[in-house]
Amino acid sequence: MGVLREMAAPFVVPGPLGVAVRDRLRGLTAEDEKVLRLVGDHLGTLASRDLKARCVAGLGHDAGRWAQRKRALTEESSSRWAGSITKAAHDQWALARRGQLAHIQSLEAGVRSIAHRLSLPVGEKGGKRVPGGYHSRQEWFAKSRRLYVLAGRLDAARADWKAGRVCVVRGGKRLLNTRHHLEQAQFTEEQWRARWEAGRRFLQADGESGKRFGNETIRVTDRGEVSLKLPVPLAYLANAPHGRYVLAATVSFAHRGEQWADRVAANRAVAYRIHEDTARGRWYVTASWTMPPVKIVPLATARTNGLVGVDTNADHLAAWRLDAHGNPTGDPRRFFYDLSGTTSHRDAQVRHALIRLLHWARRHHLAIAIEDLDFTAETTREKHGRKKRFRKLISGMPTSRLRARLVSMAAELGIPIVAVDPAYTSRWGAQHWQKPLTTRTRKTTRHDAAAVAIGRRALGHPIRRRTAPPRDDRSDRRGHRTVQAASVAPGREGHRPRIPGPRTRSVRTGCGANAVDQNAQHRSGRSAEHEFWQQDSLPLSL
Structure with a gap:
């Protein structure tokens, strides 16, 4: 490696x-x-x-x-x-x-x-x-x-x-x-x-x-x-x-x-x-x-309600909304544009795609996370050899123009823009998020998964959904996995919360014989939550 x-x-x-x-x-x-x-x-x-x-x-x-x-x-x-x-x-x-x-x-x-x-x-x-x-x-x-x-x-x-x-x-x-x-x-x-x-x-x-x-x-x-x-x-x-x-x-x-x-x-x-x-x-x-320099919103403030991760591509912007914990919510959004034709037509296409993205982010009061891209060194003829189509694809991506317009238009609407390092976002996004987010009714592309990776990096979370188990076996002998609830998390070792409403047709919530004490359930040994082989509860996103 x-x-x-x-x-x-x-x-x-x-x-x-x-x-x-x-x-x-x-x-x-x-x-x-x-x-x-x-x-x-x-x-x-x-x-x-x-x-x-x-x-x-x-x-x-x-x-x-x-x-x-x-x-x-x-x-x-x-x-x-x-x-x-x-x-x-x-x-x-x-x-x-x-x-x-x-x-x-x-x-x-x-x-x-x-x-x-x-x-x-x-x-x-x-x-x-x-x-x-x-x-x-x-x-x-x-x-x-x-x-x-x-x-x-x-x-x-x-x-x-x-x-x-x-x-x-x-x-x-x-x-x-x-x-x-x-x-x-x-x-x-x-x-x-x-x-x-x-x-x-x-x-x-x-x-x-x-x-x-x-x-x-x-x-x-x-x-x-x-x-x-x-x-x-x-x-x-x-x-x-x-x-x-x-x-x-x-x-x-x-x-x-x-x-x-x-x-x-x-x-x-x-x-x-x-x-x-x-x-x-x-x-x-x-x-x-x-204009005088505008006071920049702190990064912690921009992360408060989550944000929108955006992956820039040759013909569209792939966006996905993430909550504060890095969990993808809702369905991915794609904002298409056509970069063929005259300069004024291409410029208008970029503006229209950006304004749709910004209006969507403003409706949910979210910041936008983008990659800090710079393809000036990637378009050289000698680097990619015979891959003329790939060189043309990279050269046609309006990275600088899109970034400048996005920053200007977002500042007018009061939407913070968070820039992240673009390293490995597409590869790790496809590796860790494309398959889990694909369902029978939703086909997740590599670009959608990359948007999730960009958003998680902007939120300060690792792109991987979970870390690898201990190297000798799958127990917690060497300690908990790094990506899980901390020991100081509220309610980590406490009882399960009472959910309002009936849980079955015959017994109301909290009225059973062993509704709170999980160790008193009719199971062999202690409850599953305290077995040495069981992992502590993890957030959905990890």
């Missing part, structure tokens, strides 16, 4: 630290759209230039260079536009650095896996955790060539990482590559060009507390009026005092509108972003702000 890795303790997931809401700009005139495009294109050009300067600076960037970049942008826009542009460029460079590090880690995992398999004889079988050798000499030779390719890519990526060089595309690398595959993407050149220009525009501004309505650059009043500060070269387009342009459209945020209105009325910082959806021909404005 292999050595089990050390498992992390369950913890309550903290709530989100920020929020973003979006609304459509309805009623824009042709002049409004023209002004928005002119301002966005001008600021987008400045943002591209500043991002190039930030990438050239690399690791040698400091506060002095930041101030120099901002001064150069202020001459062609304004001080606040320049601050937003420089901050966005720095954030994009930092995001590219994190992606570069993840790419290096993926290459290192691939090189280790190939080197290990090449060191084994051809055809040697592997184990559950260790891959074996390659199946043929041809595959061995092809992988040896690939090892040199990956090693070269790894050396180049490490050199870029040490030098601080990153590759960034404003507008998106995927959209840039789509230009060479217009027929496959079902785009015309004009459609692609419109989307490319819309993606490279810059119309976003950070908020500032203490200023009017929380933002001086893009201002949205409490009545929904939208206006923006024009850059210096485009000041001639202003239709309001102080070089501002007021749009004819108004906004009213339906989701979290009261929170937004409270912040705007109190002149607290709110960041805004205006963008165009070329496919629909619409303009949208997104408002975002930070």
Whole structure:
């Protein structure tokens, strides 16, 4: 038997630290759209230039260079536009650095896996955790060539990482590559060009507390009026005092509108972003702000009434309700979603499945237990070899998006989320809970059993229903099993409780000759409860 890795303790997931809401700009005139495009294109050009300067600076960037970049942008826009542009460029460079590090880690995992398999004889079988050798000499030779390719890519990526060089595309690398595959993407050149220009525009501004309505650059009043500060070269387009342009459209945020209105009325910082959806021909404005950290519910409080164990799968969420003792109650629930189609369709499917889960948990006043999953290291091509379907299955599971949405939506409803270590939950759940929970009318799947295992781990109980008996025989010579009622449990050695109501047709409850004293029953020896070979009563779940 292999050595089990050390498992992390369950913890309550903290709530989100920020929020973003979006609304459509309805009623824009042709002049409004023209002004928005002119301002966005001008600021987008400045943002591209500043991002190039930030990438050239690399690791040698400091506060002095930041101030120099901002001064150069202020001459062609304004001080606040320049601050937003420089901050966005720095954030994009930092995001590219994190992606570069993840790419290096993926290459290192691939090189280790190939080197290990090449060191084994051809055809040697592997184990559950260790891959074996390659199946043929041809595959061995092809992988040896690939090892040199990956090693070269790894050396180049490490050199870029040490030098601080990153590759960034404003507008998106995927959209840039789509230009060479217009027929496959079902785009015309004009459609692609419109989307490319819309993606490279810059119309976003950070908020500032203490200023009017929380933002001086893009201002949205409490009545929904939208206006923006024009850059210096485009000041001639202003239709309001102080070089501002007021749009004819108004906004009213339906989701979290009261929170937004409270912040705007109190002149607290709110960041805004205006963008165009070329496919629909619409303009949208997104408002975002930070929230103070919410006090986390103690883990003991989240466990009070039991919880709902949830197992994440490629096409559904398997959930089962558990009481405080870890006993599954009721029937398992499954919340299905379809991850095929467009990004918006997949995102909507995840939201609908989560809202059904959250409403079910709120009706019973229960917390939710999930696995702290991270499949970034599991999707590597070299780890699973020829298992293309399995790699595709893991890559398609929306673990990060589902977890982020679940935490955000649960915080809005006041439902605690408990994260547990995902080690062995599926295997031990199927081993210890799938068969006992299967009946003639209920077919328990491995995913349902895994949900029970996740819930029990979140409650602090072992996944196993019972521990093994003593190794020499089945008596209690070596002491009680570890998973059973403690010696201090109330009523452990006392008489059986009196249950109201008649127990037979002829004798009422507690009226028999030996109703309480079980040792006085007509049996050979002492009562069964005190025989040396009899186990003490166990809770139902153990």
